[in-house]
Amino acid sequence: MTDEAGTFTSRFEPNPAALSDERRDEILANPGFGLHFTDHMFLAEWTPETGWADARVVPYGPLTLDPAAAVLHYAQEVFEGLKAYAHADGSIWLFRPEANAARMQRSCHRLALPELPTEWFLGSIRALIEADGAWVPRGEEKSLYLRPFMFASEKFLGVRPAHHVTYSVIASPAGAYFASGVKPVDIWLSTEYGRAGAGGTGAAKCGGNYASSLLPQQEAYDHGCAQVAFLDASEHKYVEELGGMNLYFVFADGSIVTPAKSGSILEGITRDSILTLARDLGHEVTERRITIDEWRDGTSDGSIVEVFACGTAAVVTPVGALKWDGGEAVAAEAETSKVAHAIRQALVDIQYGRAEDRHGWMTAV
Known part of the structure; x- marks a missing residue:
């Protein structure tokens, strides 16, 4: 009214x-x-x-x-x-x-x-x-x-x-979204199911997107993983997002890549905030398409040293292993995840009033 x-x-x-x-x-x-x-x-x-x-x-x-x-x-x-x-x-x-x-x-x-x-x-x-x-x-x-x-x-x-x-x-x-605390979580790669397709509702925050993720999410649980990663629905080779979180890849030179908005990726508020905070911390940040082979090969040859996920509920969560039938890929610095922890700390310090809100993000109730 x-x-x-x-x-x-x-x-x-x-x-x-x-x-x-x-x-x-x-x-x-x-x-x-x-x-x-x-x-x-x-x-x-x-x-x-x-x-x-x-x-x-x-x-x-x-x-x-x-x-x-x-x-x-x-x-x-x-x-x-x-x-x-x-x-x-x-x-x-x-x-x-x-x-x-x-x-x-x-x-x-x-x-x-x-x-x-x-x-x-x-x-x-x-x-x-x-x-x-x-x-x-x-x-x-x-x-x-x-x-x-x-x-x-x-x-x-x-x-x-x-x-x-x-x-x-x-x-x-x-309280904390993951009961075990801020520790690396394993991710299951869904090769049979898609989260959203071009022209669909992937960029909208609607229940149907989450309903479609529940079966592959259960598959992830069955394989000892906390989340499921989805590929694009047309070519099945580009990394999109997790069931309810956006992804970031940290390269050995300190640069960070996140999958580009495609119309089927939810434009997360935390995702957008991390783009800014990562640059504040001196990282070059790029939004572009990244293939599942680049993820696998990058962790194998050391060019990708960290992977982390973000969302409102979990804030920032390091990714341990990416698993699929017959294999897994683990980034070299998955256990320490220094970049993910630094970005997470910068974000929560602003949210809890422990750091200057340089970007005018906080609103008093």
Whole structure:
């Protein structure tokens, strides 16, 4: 909603069953990832007649959907992921939320959903944190993970864009994404399955992309790997990304290469930030196509010394071995991963307020 001055506003309905301070503190001491949720959530609806309306923060709880809700049949939905960080002085900050708002708008356009104005995106997050600020955990590697999402909630069976859409934001206190800590993780190379093709939804953040990665992800688990790497869908030779993370390759001369945006690669906010931070640290950074043979041969002849992955949830994670049926490739400096750790430290120091925010990425809540 907007007031007479055009400023975003929302109403608030407190949760009468909010957790006690003691139970909340118990959860925040060891939150895990995606296991617990705050006391409230944000909701709003869109129709062609009203546009976006009825912005509200309400008690966290189940959503009621008609069995014919379009999202259940045609998968018309998108989502985002960002974090709120508690600084040492008790203030709460967001990392590049405007970039998340812009990416959600691009995702909405691709999925034929109404684009949520940036003011609504930012306002919804602020409203939820205002209600549940006590849920932002303090301490190293802890944050409040925010999940804005939008879905077709119209009751109908028919292949067309929905005329009733629901937008929501939920929040979950988060510790480290990988329980084992920041250590190299092994990657399974998927040669049978593709993540996305040209002209598809690969560059949008929608659930279908992740659903298609679950079977090869299970294959990765079965081979003792934490993630799966996908190749391009047309020639099956160019490295694209992992199931939910972007990739970087560190060469022996200190230069860094990341797969170029192709229309089937998600344009990660963390990915873009690392491009800047790596240059700040003196690395030459290139976005270009890189083949799976270059990855394999480069780790074998020593020209590629590190590989790492990045994403909002895991931040920066070194890659240990790339595995496939009949072989594996391990970069020479996979165990130490000095470049990955340096970039990661530079990023989290900004996010937690320990370093100067030279690029204006942080937004106070």
